[in-house]
Amino acid sequence: MIQRSVRRCEGTAMGAIVIDLRPGAGIGPFNLGMPISEAFAQIEQRPNIYDVVHVKYLEEEPLKLDIVISFPDHGFHLRFDPWSQRLRLIEVFDVKRLQMRYAKSLIGGPSTLATFVAVYALFGPTFPGTYDKDRGVYSLFYPGLSFAFPIPLQYTDCCHDGEAELPLEFPDGTTPVTSRVSIYDKSSESKVGVGALMTKALAPPLPAGSLYMEEVHAKLGEELWFTVGGQHIPFGASPQDVWTELGRPCGIHQKQVDQMVIHSASDPRPRTTLCGDYFYNYFTRGVDILFDGQTHKIKKFVLHTNYPGHADFNSYMKCNFVIYDSDGKLSPIGGPFQDSNTISTKHCITPSTKWEQVKDVLGDSGRAAIQTQGSTSNPFGSTFVYGYQNVAFEVMKNGYIATVTLFKL
DSSP, rough: EEOOOOOOOTTTTTTEEEEEEEEETTTTTTTTBHHHHHHHHHHHHOOOTTTOOEEEEESSTTTOOOOEETTTTTEEOOOEEEOOOBEEEEEOOTTOEEEEEEETTTEETTTTTHHHHHHHHOOOOOOOOEETTTTTTTEEETTEEEEEOOOOOOGGGGOSSSEEEOOOOTTTTTTOBEEEEEEEESSSSOOOGGGGGGGOOOOOOTTHHHOOOOEEEEEEETTEETTTTTTTEEETOOOHHHHHOOOOOEEEEEEEEOOGGGOOOOOOOOSSSEEEEEEEEEEEGTTEEEEEETTEEEOOOEEEEOOOOOOTTTOOOOOEEEOOOSSSSSSOOOSOOOGGSSGGGGGSSOOOHHHHHHHHOOOOOOOOOOOSSSTTTTTTOOEEEEETHHHHHETTTTTTTHHHHHOOO
């Protein structure tokens, strides 16, 4: 696991917060199912509360393990599904650091121990929990909420594998104290807790008609097709066309001079910092659209995967693209696009496709251009740009695609 993005604002008392607990829904400002960009937005709005933030992910295989936002001073972290980048599980791993409020009552924190008795008193009776003999942990489940209680070795005979009843007190008069609280979506009816049970947590279903993770189909040299809304945006479309189809852009900015133009001998004249071309930025769709500054027609699309470890991480939501080529092997048959469910993943390119797989589909592209994004402001190192007819791929060092640039020759 790689840990990045640590920041600190001095003057905040460690753990000095009270946060609302919403079983099956979230905790404080963090809602189950929210995209990771929304979580970061909540953090940025509260810099004096969330003053130490760690972001953890598996650099070599970013789709293999969760992306985790951790708050070590407050004893909890957020687990995001690595593919959809939506919040699937909230874990309070140090209950003594975080005071939670439920139904106007407090539990946890340095002054209110989250004992077995306190949990029962606040949340009421429930079905017998389960005992994990190997971990020595008893888990108690409520809808969308679970509590893990370590059981001392001398009292393990009070429990049995599988479902187990646990007395409110041990024979010596003490009561178990919660070591971990898990908040997860209750609609799946799965029991989520420590160990293997942690993997059962899924992000709640997206609402009908949601544009998040909408499949965006790209036919090389022709157009983008947004599958939920049905919008078709071809090369050569005007800004008015784009506004009509996609609505107001999140941002508009003038394009910097194309640094790759030095590789072309067709125009040796010196370049200014800015050129006449301009971008429409649709950050919530993970798409940039470049217009020619003279004709005001679309000349490029840029699709972002939003992988951690790239300089643009969290600037865009992930674009869930499906790319077809125009030679018949990847292009759709009998219509503008095929239903993606009928297409083998080896016959198209998606955000999950690694560079070696791209080469298997499109062939060798030759040598890569190195892109640094400015060495002083980019802690993640350089990326590599490979070009084909009508498409260029920016590839990270781990072999995953960072951006795809579509153009028409």
